[in-house]
Amino acid sequence: MPEKVLIVDDDPGIRSTISDLIEELGYASETASDGLDAVGMLDRGPYMCVFTDIMMPNMSGLELIKRIKAREVSLPIIVITGYASLEIAIDAMKYGASDFISKPFKVKQIELMLNKMKREKTLLEENRRFSDTLHLHRLIDNLVGQIEDKNEEIISLQEISEKIIGLKGIRDLVGAIIDVSRQLLDEAEVRFFPLNSKDNTLMDTSSGDAIPADPTLLHGNIVRKSSSESRFTDRFESVFPLMIEGQVFGALHVVSPAALGEEKEGKILYLLNRSAERMENVALYEGLYENMLSTLNSLAKTLDARDPHTAQHSTRVTTLSMAMADALELSDLERDTLYISASLHDIGKVGIPDDILLKPGRLTDAEFDIIRKHPDIGADILKPLPPMSRETEIIRHHHERYDGKGYPSGLTAAEIPYLSRIIALADSFDAMTSDRPYRKGMSIEEAIREITACKGLQFDPVLADLFIALNGVEPG
Numbered sequence: 001m002p003e004k005v006l007i008v009d010d011d012p013g014i015r016s017t018i019s020d021l022i023e024e025l026g027y028a029s030e031t032a033s034d035g036l037d038a039v040g041m042l043d044r045g046p047y048m049c050v051f052t053d054i055m056m057p058n059m060s061g062l063e064l065i066k067r068i069k070a071r072e073v074s075l076p077i078i079v080i081t082g083y084a085s086l087e088i089a090i091d092a093m094k095y096g097a098s099d100f101i102s103k104p105f106k107v108k109q110i111e112l113m114l115n116k117m118k119r120e121k122t123l124l125e126e127n128r129r130f131s132d133t134l135h136l137h138r139l140i141d142n143l144v145g146q147i148e149d150k151n152e153e154i155i156s157l158q159e160i161s162e163k164i165i166g167l168k169g170i171r172d173l174v175g176a177i178i179d180v181s182r183q184l185l186d187e188a189e190v191r192f193f194p195l196n197s198k199d200n201t202l203m204d205t206s207s208g209d210a211i212p213a214d215p216t217l218l219h220g221n222i223v224r225k226s227s228s229e230s231r232f233t234d235r236f237e238s239v240f241p242l243m244i245e246g247q248v249f250g251a252l253h254v255v256s257p258a259a260l261g262e263e264k265e266g267k268i269l270y271l272l273n274r275s276a277e278r279m280e281n282v283a284l285y286e287g288l289y290e291n292m293l294s295t296l297n298s299l300a301k302t303l304d305a306r307d308p309h310t311a312q313h314s315t316r317v318t319t320l321s322m323a324m325a326d327a328l329e330l331s332d333l334e335r336d337t338l339y340i341s342a343s344l345h346d347i348g349k350v351g352i353p354d355d356i357l358l359k360p361g362r363l364t365d366a367e368f369d370i371i372r373k374h375p376d377i378g379a380d381i382l383k384p385l386p387p388m389s390r391e392t393e394i395i396r397h398h399h400e401r402y403d404g405k406g407y408p409s410g411l412t413a414a415e416i417p418y419l420s421r422i423i424a425l426a427d428s429f430d431a432m433t434s435d436r437p438y439r440k441g442m443s444i445e446e447a448i449r450e451i452t453a454c455k456g457l458q459f460d461p462v463l464a465d466l467f468i469a470l471n472g473v474e475p476g
């Protein structure tokens, strides 16, 4: 009879994926759809271990862990967790969970876990057979040792995750993988070789050599070479694939004095899997984002083509806004948001009819009412794009006034998004200093005087002072 594993998750897809992987490894599996269901099934055991989700209806995974531990302290529990819930997984480990596993589930990872549990179970059973004090002591020592190891593991997994969460690009990723691997594997030489997928060679970036990649690696598996097979005598070589979106992207090459063993291999696999997950998210997001930005930029160009008088307006407003961002030492996130919002602040003018937008003379009140719709139109254009939620609100409010007499919402002071207040200054300054068919633009001195006069009325007084300091001409 194969040993049984209990899988608890409210998502039937996850239940069947894990159950298939486990059965592929020669174990039997049973499933439950929430904690309550699982508690009812414990009598049907014995189970070798339990895989459980945390967020479930009726009874959460944390409660289930408590119930299981109260009943059978030695039954190992593995928490199934999403990318974002590392903290929950660590909490679960404090409640007594043995380990955690996150998507995408890999058969090798599950295999390592099950092997480890089997070993621990055998050890516990052996210890149970002896009842004399000596063995009891050994058992306790062993358990304490396991707990200490586990603590160490939590800390290093946490470090790994923190490093990965901060990653931005491929170069960062490779640097972090090497750093963390060196921390995990002392006395090992760790290097990373990118794969050239045209001819399946690994690039040794320091010597420039191209090394043919082992077919095992190209299939996504670890290559292990003992000292006799390795070109490094007396050393062991392990080559781990870094897979991104199902493709081998490169290889982590480890040369160590002894074979790494399951524990260390497991940690490196975890590191590589998490890094790949992170990169997949970044790539997905950046791809969507770039696509969207290019669409919006071509929309902005259409607008510029229609209205030559404002063609360079958005560019100048962006330059003026970014000078404010520098002076205010805004964060990278705020800078990106400001850059996009300033570039696209008048995007809503694509929805204004030509005879109004391009009218050479002054606008009537009715026409001006239509022009005043452009911030809302702009926000409506961006609204369906979830990564643009911050920019949407900033664009919507770029014509608000500090005293509440602006449009579209009549917000006052701090109610107006901060970045909108910056764009309002840049926008008004550029409008005042630009020539229009019906009037010549003001001089910089006149425009600065106007901004000074409107401090606290149209403009945020603190931001206006900064804007004046940056753009004003020193009185000679």
Ligand SMILES: [Fe+2]
Pocket: 345, 346, 374, 398, 399, 427
């Ligand atoms: Fe505008």
